[in-house]
């Protein structure tokens with residue numbers, strides 16, 4: 072099939088970017104979206120142009136590297152699917168696709184579709200861990216975890232840290248990401264001792280990184296390739312309130 | 323060259339405990355004066371960097387992804403082994419040790435494997451304490467599943483995302499140290515060479531993948547946890563960025579490369595769908611429990627599967643291996659698939675696929691049972707192929723999956739270059755000629771959390787002299803070489819893309835050094851690879867410059883190393899005139915097509931030494947001396 076692409080091209084962080092049109096001819100519907108971009112890039116290179124830079128690695132929906140907004144939807148039109156797992160059979164001959172980087176103030180564009188998501192790492196550094204030294208852990212089965220808690224924690228922990236939630240949010244809030252990360256640890260007994268501190272510092276790090284406020288529209292959950300539930304946001308709000316109150320009361 | 327594996331003395335089961343308590347310690351107050359470079363943030367690298375940071379060392383950690391959390395370990399699905407014996411099914415350290423040695427077809431070092439089995443239980447404790455959400459039973463205790471090559475149930479898992487959860491655990495520990503200031507993280511930074519000072523590994527040269535700046539980092543010791551080299555075959559189940567560059571550069575600086583021909587092929591992957599294919603996706607092998615493998619009896623049969631009557635189908639595994647049938651071991655079923663496809667009976671685009679048919683099981687057990695057992699796998703299959711495997715048979719084909727070979731290391735995980743340590747898939751140490759399922763995650767975390775942080779002390783406590791400065795000649799010389807290579811790559815401006823060369827190399831490797839190898843094919847490959855290499859250096863086109871984010875340049879640099887490394891792999895495969903584990907030499911098989919090992923002549927680790935560009939490498943042999951285990955034949959009868 073033949074498609075028309077309008078792709079965001081931006082040489083570097085400081086350069087001006089713009090949408091550039093490309094003809095994508097003879098695209099095989101069996102290709103993945105990134106394979107389609109590979110093919111376009113091979114053609115660009117052969118023609119002496121710069122290929123389109125995009126992040127990717129595992130190409131099986133788990134590393135969270137791939138990131139592109141297609142016709143306004145982060146990761147494109149197929150629900151619960153990263154752009155590396157999206158296949159061209161979901162488009163049709165003649166379609167026009169606008170392909171842009173994940174947009175957010177806290178995710179500056181590095182080049183073309185590549186953005187800087189290191190703000191996510193800084194949020195984890197602020198408290199997204201359990202403080203346990205290597206070699207000091209107790210025998211694993213001495214701390215049983217109810218199955219439903221383990222399952223709930225696992226639901227949250229499936230987050231791949233891609234940033235689609237941020238790109239989908241009109242305020243560019245990172246609430247779903249933070250809620251998933253905090254929710255995973257706060258649910259487990261291992262994470263309980265540091266719960267209050269974790270919630271307060273992760274939220275502070277989120278604010279500091281320049282993410283916006285959550286206004287409970289849940290566009291984030293809708294585009295999340297792992298279908299992380301907005302219920303984790305409610306859990307985070309509760310945990311945050313509790314932690315703040317405790318902090319006030321205890322000074 | 324003297325190869326000292328530094329295996330401690332004493333009975334096998336006591337070596338590690340004894341040795342660990344005897345390793346020289348670095349005075350706590352002095353630790354912070356030591357700087358350690360860890361390249362890689364996968365399970366091995368992240369665990370090592372976090373643990374050594376915690377101990378008080380100054381650590382610098384590097385990875386090529388935009389975040390350490392995205393290392394390829396994230397993609398592991400199935401699980402991680404540990405000798406916990408939670409199921410009370412008779413598991414023990416000794417059993418895990420023996421299974422691993424046997425699974426490796428008696429080509430691994432006993433002492434290392436025993437240590438791995440010993441620390442396996444601690445890994446689970448550590449990960450559970452970090453909050454890794456392992457699967458649990460209703461009573462709240464950890465759940466297990468069984469995996470190939472074992473008669474006990476010892477595999478721990480977190481849904482189908484075990485690697486992801488273990489890596490996120492290690493990454494969280496790493497982040498904690500980054501915040502504490504003991505680890506400095508360098509994401510999007512690629513190591514392009516190793517620097518030796520007075521014969522010791524004292525630093526690396528890296529390229530900032532955003533600005534293109536090439537810089538030097540000095541340290542007291544270097545550890546590589548840079549993963550495997552399956553992408554020398556172009557198409558594999560590995561992430562696109564996986565590469566051999568760090569390990570290969572170390573090899574070119576004098577580190578020995580051990581057993582490069584030991585590669586593992588996984589029988590159940592989604593086949594190539596076209597020329598544009600960029601990677602192959604693994605499907606859990608458990609599917610073979612209920613699926614029947616077949617191809618049409620007739621060559622070039624283009625009918626739809628349901629149009630082919632029963633008597634015109636060849637259920638070749640059931641036919642050839644009546645007792646194992648569709649559950650024939652990985653290597654045998656992979657090779658059989660290749661055979662029928664080579665005969666022109668393969669199915670799907672390009673004829674590189676076989677059917678895995680669930681219709682009998684659906685009829686026998688009902689759709690609901692199959693859905694419950696494999697629902698998520700069928701969904702993944704549909705996402706990629708657009709086909710509903712409940713209605714039409716799946717198509718599968720073997721793919722390159724894991725590499726057992728790697729840089730040679732001694733018991734301390736140190737290579738023959740003093741100061742250079744190698745951990746995880748990047749070393750050769752624990753899996754012999756074949757790795758058992760769920761054992762790579764175990765090894766990566768064992769090396770990173772529980773071995774290297776102790777054994778590196780043995781080197782550091784002995785290092786004399788100051789850490790060199792990056793202004794020193796040794797650093798500046800290597801930096802210059804790296805800059806020259808980068809400039810050379812962007813200045814060729816030929817007619818062919820990097821990927822076209824990678825594809826050419828990959829196809830050659832797959833055809834001649836893939837599932838089945840023979841003398842003639844390997845010699846052809848050894849003759850052909852230098853030609854591809856020459857053409858690459860004359861005719862590749864890398865657009866742009868070195869001073870910007872340039873993904874074509876990154877790919878070109880990695881491919882340049884694969885183009886040399888592929889030849890080394892073939893040379894090793896040619897030298898090893900026996901079949902063992904993942905290495906199958908057609909000349910060495912039984913009448914039934916099973917691997918024929920030659921313990922008398924080949925029970926050694928092949929260690930290759932670089933002798934200069936376009937020179938034949940030298941082979942050194944580390945004999946495998948077994949104190950505890952008797953080498954036996956793997957049998958599937």
Ligand SMILES: Cc1cc2nc3c(=O)[nH]c(=O)nc-3n(C[C@H](O)[C@H](O)[C@H](O)COP(=O)(O)OP(=O)(O)OC[C@H]3O[C@@H](n4cnc5c(N)ncnc54)[C@H](O)[C@@H]3O)c2cc1C
Pocket residue numbers: 361362363364365366367384385386387390393394395396397398399400401402484485511512513514547548549550559560561564565567568604723724745746747748759760761762763764766
């Ligand atoms: C699809 C799949 C499923 C698997 N499932 C299982 C399973 O169920 N159980 C199991 O035990 N094993 C499994 N494995 C194998 C296992 O995942 C790997 O062997 C293991 O994770 C490797 O870990 P590592 O830390 O050695 O390397 P990796 O995780 O590959 O990490 C390598 C690191 O090195 C960095 N790096 C590489 N080169 C450079 C360079 N030049 N400069 C800077 N940084 C560099 C990368 O950025 C990365 O951080 C699976 C593998 C695959 C492909």
Ligand code: FES
Pocket residue numbers: 126127128129130131132133134135136137153154155156
């Ligand atoms: S490339 Fe890894 S999730 Fe898409």
